[in-house]
Amino acid sequence: MVNGATEESVLRLIPLLPLAAAAYHGVMLGLVRRPTPRTVTIAISCGAVLASFVASCVAFWSLIQHPNGSHLLVDNVFSWIGSGVGVHAFSADVAFLLDPLSSVMTLVITGVGSLIHIYSVAYMDDDQRDDKGFQRFFCYLNLFTFSMLILVLADNLVLMFLGWEGVGLCSFLLIGFWYSDEWNAYCGSKAFIVNRIGDFGFLLGLFLLFSSLVDVGKPAVEFQDIERNLALITEATLAVPEWLGGGEWLLVNVIALCFFVGAVGKSAQLPLYVWLPDAMAGPTPVSALIHAATMVTAGVYLVCRMGFLFAVAPFASMVVAWTGALTAVFAAVIAIAQTDIKKVLAYSTVSQLGYMFLAAGCGGYTAAVFHVASHAFFKALLFLGAGSVILALHHEQNLENMGGLWRRTPRTHVVFLIGVLTIAGFPGLSGFFSKDEILVAAFASEIPGHTWLYGIGLATSGLTAFYMFRLHFLTFYGESRASADIREHIDEPGKLIIYPLYVLAFFAIFFGYAGLPQVWGDLVFGVDNSNSLANFLMPTLAVVPHNQLDHTTEVWLAAAAITAGVVGFGFAWFFYMMRPQLPERIAAALRIPHQLLVRKFYVDEAYDLLFVRPLVAISDRVLFRVIDVAVIDGLAVGGIARLVRATGTNLLRHAQSGFAQTYIFFMIAGAVAIVWILLR
């Protein structure tokens, strides 16, 4: 303890407990190399994350009790990097900042994380591997929790980047967890490489922001200092090189766009979303924790955390909003035709993340954070429910081999239905409120084309209802399409699988009332200040000017969203319950558009052709065969070795005559030469 046991120092426990668990597993796996009993592994991993959750609750409690009302807890652990003095000083501390924004994220990460850790105990127990694989899984999972907590708790951009890279690494390790299957390893590498593109943007933004602040004499990487000094550079412009058209761009726009590139990579937005669907190669709890509830929302968190920057960068905000809206509708369209249960959920995640960016771009940062939290609950619920289905069917993921499961797995069916209703925006559930907030933010914003953004969002909510109910109907209703021997062995998984689902279902239903929009507080429940989440978050999030909407408009907007959901549900009901043969006939009749959807608009193929193949070809033909083999290995390393060898064997070895007096002669000659040179 550096500062003594103050109330802030509970903050360091939150990330350090999972780190300690991960370090223990790492030491046992890497150095001791003796199998650890599963019970010990479970106790340490789950215990650490649960303890971290308790610490988060304590920290949250002391945050809302904070006497001076500043809404901040800062725990400065130690000075990490420091260099330079004066205006060129750079210092990054390992310091944790708990403000309303990071406290919401921390509670979600540790809370949902704990449930998923418990769920994983049962899920990975089914995995017929040795205790070592079991421990390795929990090692990575703990390490991920640590990195994610560092990411959200960091009080400066440099420490945040550490967490940012850490979650990317853990994502890579966990996607390729079953690495003996080459495809899984490929998917892991794909996720990592695509994320690197985003990370590059993050780094560029960080460098540009820091050097701009240096130029005005206020170097800082801490969020609060950046926010304080940002006004000094909001007017600055950047000369654009000739080949980009020349002219001048607003510096803050460029910085914000660089950070947004980072967010696009991490949060799987157009055009870098391609890694997320393939990330489903990992175990299902991983998909739920990393690729639905927490890591992929890091981009949204970054944009909200840097909201003060985006608020003064109107162009960048517009790009954020449009990217989000287009991603939302694009991924929703692809999800319609997918046949893998996890792929549908993956595209749904991409689509919902698009919603969050839409909200953030429109200045609705509270709506974005609200949707991050409610999405974490219902999408984790859906993924874990899908995991339960996959276990019941003995690792069958294809929707075409499901159907009729509600009789055999009634409890999974109920919680999954709750998840589907929540994401589809059934009135009163959390997804309804958070999505409504986003659509209201889009409608009320002042950025150009906001009505279009609203329209796209509305259409997407209809599509969401359609593909989610399609998924539900195909999985649980109708006749079972599983093969006969599997059909006989469909069993609902045990309590450890089901109970976390109950908890998540509870939050999926009721979490929305934490952020109840004022319109419903006034009209339905008769309470003032009903949106306690927004009131709680407001002091830390940037405020963007927007149009004020009256309650009538908001009710109409909600009615439109409900209508869109009902239409989506109706189509799903019609196609997959009333006329189950119809989708196939339509697919046969519209073969080309259907293929386009099934093959995901051939985006992967296009990227393969445009980027991967040229890159691999250049790497192989030029970088590997010419630069590496011929120049570095052949000329530089091998050439020097050959040169030394040749001069030695042909020339210098004759100097080694074996006659002591010859050596003495050269020694004396050398001494004489040195004296002569010195006295010359």
Place this chain on the structure above:
Amino acid sequence: MVPIEHVIALSAALFTIGVGGVLIRRNLIVILMSIELMLNAANVALIGFNRMWPGIEGAPRMDGQVFVLMVITVAACEVAVGLGILISMFRNRDSVNIDEVNLLKW
């Protein structure tokens, strides 16, 4: 009093003789003696230079002479080791000719 130039000339002459002996003679005993000659040439020079400097407050300066004592010590050690090697060599080879020990070569 002998002028310093004479001392240096003597020292240089001794040293040159020593170098010549080391380079030309094949007998290891003679080579050792020549090395001794070079060391003592240095000693002569040191004594000569020591005499150039006046004393401090009446007390003579002894730095050069102290050096000489050290050189003598080192020379004694060197002769001890050198003669040891020489005896060992004579037992193995029945010879003290340095040209016959040339195994360590390419």
